[in-house]
Amino acid sequence: MKITTASGEISEYSEAKIASSLRRSGAQEHVIADILHNLRAHIHPNISTKKIYKIAFDLLQQQDGLTASRYKLKKAIYELGPTGFPFEKFIGALFENSGYHVQVGKILQGTCVSHEVDVIAETEGLKMFMECKFHSEQGKKCDVKIPLYINSRFVDLESYQLKNHSKEEVRHEGWVITNTRFTKDAIAYGQCVGLKLLGWDFPKGEGLKERIDKLxxxxxxxxxxxxxxxxxxxxxxxxxxxxxxxxxxxxxxxxxxxxxxxxxxxxxxxxxxxxxxxxxxxx
Structure with missing residues (x-):
């Protein structure tokens, strides 16, 4: 069965993927089996993943409201919009609760110009400059232009830090954090220049969703x-x-x-x- 993803692409309908997402949210196996059974009556060619999710969510909420709350995590992140600032605060809280000293929305001087940095996270020997790219529209990916732009800002910030704080033994990292996914080119560029990327499911096993669930x-x-x-x-x-x-x-x-x-x-x-x-x- 062919279905339509949030980005408009055509994909194969997979019960295994739905079962996996329900399982990660904490749904019990008999609940998962029941939801998959009831879903079959609603699936038709070109149905959107958004519609499938809504049906699954409604079915889950009828049986287990708490698990349904966890299941709607991705949608809940979109609901932090539209300004994106609550998302920056959320990312700051995520790293603060991971043991970092965090500042949100600070203006720092670079070698050439000053920059507003969404999140600065520090621990002993490491200082991270993070740009948060929030998308309120489902299916929109973070393309290569974003890390290209962010890396140029990071280079300007880092050169100033190295020049004016040369006595400090601190390593610097530039980060791009998004609530959606990265394109292949964005990932390739980030890996090439050493820019850290954090997306909904990237890096694998350490994406935004996994970090939220873990903490x-x-x-x-x-x-x-x-x-x-x-x-x-x-x-x-x-x-x-x-x-x-x-x-x-x-x-x-x-x-x-x-x-x-x-x-x-x-x-x-x-x-x-x-x-x-x-x-x-x-x-």
Whole structure:
């Protein structure tokens, strides 16, 4: 069966891929089997992957709301838009919870001109300059022009750092981080010049999705209990993560959410980060 991907390409329909994505979200095998069985009645030639995902998500939500929240992670990242700034804050939080000292939205001097750097992440002996390229449109890839441009900025920044902080024994890295995928040329160029790339599923096994799942750092937009208006309110208050909301639950009071509903929302947040806490990933 031929289906249409988010980028408009034609691909083969694969139950194995759907089962794998459901399994990674924590769905039990009998739930996966049931969803695949029910999906078959809806699949037709040229159906979009977006439509398939929505049906699978709805079926999963009927059986396991918490797993459905994890399953909608990719869509939840898109919902951090449209400005892209919440995405920068989210990436900063991701690296901060990985042990780095982080600064977001800083202007630094280069040899030629000054540059606004989305995220600076530092640890002993290493300083990383990160550019976040957020796409609110599904299917849009990060092409080679992006790393070409970012690398030229990084070279200017690094040359200034080496010239003016020559006594510091610090290695520098340039990064491009996106919520979508990279084209083959973008990956080839990044690898050629030593630019670090982090995309939805790149590098393999260490992509954005894997890092989020490992740390349990889910954005509040994964919630199936919060409305779009409520999510936007929380994002406007720089509350990007589920774990942040657990600490700043007074924000739910500002939204005039009832006590019973507030309790259910916070329970959802607790359960989303529970696997990472169990394995000692979160403080």
């Amino acid at each position: 349990g750092l889910y954005p509040i937009t994964v919630s199936t209990l919060l409305s779009t208006r409520e999510k936007q309110f929380l994002l406007s208050r720089d509350n990007v993560l589920c774990r942040q909301l657990l600490k700043d639950d007074f924000l739910l009071d500002q939204l005039e959410i009832s006590k019973n509903r507030k309790k259910r929302i916070l329970k959802e947040m607790q359960e989303l980060i529970a696997p990472a806490k169990k394995h000692g990933k979160l403080s």
